[in-house]
Amino acid sequence: MSLKRILLIILALFLLSIDANAGTKRVFVTIGTGGVTGVYYPTGGAISRMINKKYKVYGIKATVESTAGSVYNINAVLSGDLEFGIAQSDRQYQAYHGLAEWSKLGPQKRLRSIFSIHPESITLIASVNSGIKSLKDLRGKRVNIGNPGSGQLQNSKDVLQAAGIPLSSIHIEQVKAVEAPALLQDGRIDAFFYTVGHPNGNIKEATSGRIKVRIIPITGPGIEKLLLKYPYYAKTVIPIKFYPKAENKEDVESIGVKATFVTSVDVDERIVYAITKEVFENLEEFKKLHPAYSVLTKENMLKGLSAPIHRGALRYYREAGLIKYIDPRLIKE
Numbered sequence: 394m395s396l397k398r399i400l401l402i403i404l405a406l407f408l409l410s411i412d413a414n415a416g417t418k419r420v421f422v423t424i425g426t427g428g429v430t431g432v433y434y435p436t437g438g439a440i441s442r443m444i445n446k447k448y449k450v451y452g453i454k455a456t457v458e459s460t461a462g463s464v465y466n467i468n469a470v471l472s473g474d475l476e477f478g479i480a481q482s483d484r485q486y487q488a489y490h491g492l493a494e495w496s497k498l499g500p501q502k503r504l505r506s507i508f509s510i511h512p513e514s515i516t517l518i519a520s521v522n523s524g525i526k527s528l529k530d531l532r533g534k535r536v537n538i539g540n541p542g543s544g545q546l547q548n549s550k551d552v553l554q555a556a557g558i559p560l561s562s563i564h565i566e567q568v569k570a571v572e573a574p575a576l577l578q579d580g581r582i583d584a585f586f587y588t589v590g591h592p593n594g595n596i597k598e599a600t601s602g603r604i605k606v607r608i609i610p611i612t613g614p615g616i617e618k619l620l621l622k623y624p625y626y627a628k629t630v631i632p633i634k635f636y637p638k639a640e641n642k643e644d645v646e647s648i649g650v651k652a653t654f655v656t657s658v659d660v661d662e663r664i665v666y667a668i669t670k671e672v673f674e675n676l677e678e679f680k681k682l683h684p685a686y687s688v689l690t691k692e693n694m695l696k697g698l699s700a701p702i703h704r705g706a707l708r709y710y711r712e713a714g715l716i717k718y719i720d721p722r723l724i725k726e
């Protein structure tokens with residue numbers, strides 16, 4: 394091989410090793426979401442869109458994965474299988490403090506929060522012919538309480554316990570939320586729980602079939618006690634205008650949590666900084682991507698978090714003067 398050829402090969406290898414984008418290292422990251430008819434899936438899409446638009450600046454390419462939900466996402470982020478995940482605020486709290494699914498594993502101290510997103514309501518859907526009008530009517534019925542790995546599984550258990558309905562008194566199903574509307578419409582279940590933002594395709598599908606369905610309020614003395622017991626539950630209202638084919642004529646009272654964006658302490662500060670910055674600096678554009686985001690403000694996106702805020706996000710919040718909205722207990726570097 395001639396010297397000239399060797400030099401050309403070395404030059405080619407050198408050119409290949411440097412990035413075309415001002416020397417930034419190219420990275421691929423994946424965001425864990427939920428079922429395709431929920432709100433997490435389009436939320437992962439909205440976040441990835443914000444960062445992918447700036448590929449030339451940051452060299453970051455984000456993709457979205459449909460998953461079993463919050464608990465799966467937290468575990469996948471902690472094991473390094475996913476870089477980011479969307480998870481309910483109550484599940485973030487439980488993971489960080491070693492409760493519920495994490496009670497045997499202990500506190501998940503490597504979990505980091507980034508920001509919170511839309512509110513989610515515990516949504517209980519029942520067929521009219523099942524006769525279910527309130528929580529107490531669930532006894533003896535076939536009820537989907539949520540798949541393992543989902544956020545809603547623990548919410549359904551909490552609500553049933555608060556309403557004084559032992560799990561042993563109902564016929565439990567544990568299928569993914571994405572499958573529940575069809576099961577309800579086929580008459581194979583009487584009701585299902587789904588903790589989700591509104592509007593969403595899943596509840597639209599469940600309410601628009603041949604079988605008439607009702608959204609059941611999550612209310613009562615037991616629920617009032619539940620609200621006092623757990624810091625992460627708050628009262629919510631499901632606007633019935635989103636589901637005109639449901640039997641209800643009025644908005645439905647419920648309780649709920651918030652969707653949050655999480656990662657692990659091991660994810661590169663540069664990546665978390667870039668994603669946080671792009672979502673916050675383009676918040677008005679982001680909000681147009683789903684009607685569930687209409688209530689978002691920079692301030693309320695920093696509430697409802699319980700794991701420490703990732704250092705990359707903190708860097709942005711400091712720069713943008715948003716640090717004043719953050720609970721100081723979440724600032725650990």
Ligand code: GLU
Nearest residue numbers: 427431432433462463544
């Ligand atoms: N809250 C659900 C969960 O954590 C997901 C809801 C959605 O996909 O919008 O599993």
